[in-house]
Amino acid sequence: MQQVFKRPQSLKDVQTHFCPGCHHGTIHRLVADAMDLYGVQEQTIGVASVGCSVFLYGYFDIDVVEAPHGRAPAVATGVKRAKPGSFVFTYQGDGDLAAIGTAEIIHAANRGEDITVVFVNNTTYGMTGGQMAPTTLVGQKTSTSPYGRDKSKDGSPIRMAELLAQLGGVAYSARVAVDSPKHVLEAKKVIREAFGYQAQGKGFSFVEVLSACPTNWGMNPLKANARIGEEMIPYFPLGVFKKEE
C-alpha cells in the first residue's frame, strides 16, 4: 500500500497539549513540513516565545532556545548573527509579537535579519486566559474588554503583515488562515515560500497565520473555525503583501 500522508520528520511523535480545535498543532505541522522540504531540520534553531506555543521543543525535533516574552526576534538575531549557517525561525503569538515585543519585531524586520517569523494571530492572549490583544477585533469581548473592544479607547486591531511589509528590510510578508482545507493548503504553500526565502539567504520573511482559540473565544471548534472566515478575514485580508524578487 502506498503511503500518501505522514508525519513530517521534523515533528516528534507525541500528543500536543493544545485545546481541542486549537490551530497551533496544525501550524506546527505546516512549519515542520517546510523544514522537511528544504532539508534543514539538522541545522535549524527554533526560538520559542511565551504563550501557548512555549513548548516548541516538545514538538519539533530540533534545537530550541526559549526567549523572554516578546523578545524572540532579538534572540533570533543573536543566534543567526553568531551562527550564520543555521536556519532560524521564531514562533510567536499576537500578544507576544504585537504587544510586548513590538520593538523587537519591527527592528529585526527592519534590519533584514535572515530569519523567518511565524506569527500566530488568534486575536487574544491564549495562555493567560483570553485577555484583549492588540489584534482583538473591535467589538470583540474578552476578559479585559468585557464590553467589547472600543476603538476610541483601545485603538484598532494591528495588521502586522501589512505593517511589516512597509519596512525596507523585509523580503517577504504574507497572511494566511488555517480554518478550511483550502486555506490550510494555501498556508502550506506560503509557509514553504517564506522558509524558502531564508533557505536562499534572501532575508527577513514573515507569515501571519489566522488561527482559532476556541477555549477563550467560548466557542466550539466548528464555530471558532467559522469565525475566522466571517469576522477575522474581512479585517485581516489574506494575501502576500511583499515579495522581493
Next chain:
Amino acid sequence: MSKRLFVKGNEAAAMGAVEAGCRYYFGYPITPQSDIPEYLSRELPGLNGEFIQAESEIGAINMLLGASATGVRAMTSSSSPGISLKQEGISYMAGAELPGVIINISRSGPGLGGIDASQSDYFQCVKGGGHGGYHIPVLAPNSVQEMYDLTMHAFDLADLYRTPVMLLGDSVIGQMKEALVPNPRPVRELPAKGWAVRGKSGAEQRVVKSLFLGDGELEAHNWHLHAKYKVMKEKECISEEYETADARLIVVGFGSVSRIAHTAVTMARAEGMKVGLFRPVTLFPFPEKALEEAAGRAGKVLVVELNTGQMVEDVRLSVGAAAQVSFYGRPPGAGSLPSPEELLEVIRKNYGETAR
C-alpha cells in the same frame, strides 16, 4: 610583549573582551559607557565578528542571550537605567545557565539621575536585580589595567560556571586614562559547551530554557543554581589588602572610591595611625572570609561608599561580632566625590574613637 598603552578604562574593557575571544557585541548608547560600543563597532568587523546597535537595551541583552546560546563569546554593556532594562534578560540567562558578559559603567540615580560616579546600584547588581532569586558574579575594577584584566576574567568565569557575569565600574573608572599593559589572557581550563544550540546535526536535540514545569523540576534547578553559588563563594572570591597586617582600623571600599581611600590610608599612616584598606574585587561572591579575618584582627571597620549605604550590609554580615562597623557615604551629585583629606578626617575621627 609588554607594550604600554595610554587608554581610557572603557576602551581597556573593550580591548580585554577582544583579547578574551569575544567577537559579538550588542549594545545601545548611554553615557558614560559609549566608548565601549564605539570601540567594538570599529574593531569587530575586521575580526570576523559582529557589532549590532540594538533598538534598546532589552533588544541587546536578548541578542546576547541568543548568541551565547550558540556557544560563542559575546558581550553587552550599558549604564544604570539600561541595566534596569536588561534585568529581565539577565534573569532568563541566569535561569537558562547561559554565559555572557555585561559591563555596567554605572551612573547616579534613581531615575534618570546623572552621569556622576556612583555606587548606588550595588544592591541591583549584587543581589540579583531581576526576578526569581539568582546571583551573577560581579567584578569591581578600580583601574584601567583591571578593566582589561577583569573583563578577560569575566569571560572565563562565565564559561566556567555557565552564568552571566557583570563588570561593575563607574564614570571615573570608565572615563579616566591610565597606562595599560595588555597582557595575554591567562589560560584556564574551561568545560566544553556541549549544551550549546547549533542545529542538531544528527545529534540529540538541545534545548536552552528556563521553564521547568515538571514535578519538583524547578526546585531541583534552583538548588542546582544555589550549589553553583556556593562553589563560587569558596573558589572565586578576590580581594586586595593594603597595610592591614597590624591595622587597628580597616577601611573598606570598592571601585573608584577605593583609590581615594588608598590615598587617605597612606596619609593616615604618615600620621602614625595604624590604618589599612580592604578592597573587595568580587562583590559577588563577597570576600567574606578574608574580610572577617582582617576585621577581626583590627577590631574596627569603616565602610566608605558613593551611596547612602549598601555594601555596608554585606560587610556587617561578613564581620559579624568580630569588629565594630561604621559607615561613611556620599551619594552622587555634581562634584560629590570625597577628597582624600575628607576621608582622612573621617579616619581620624573613627581611629580616635578606637584609641580611646
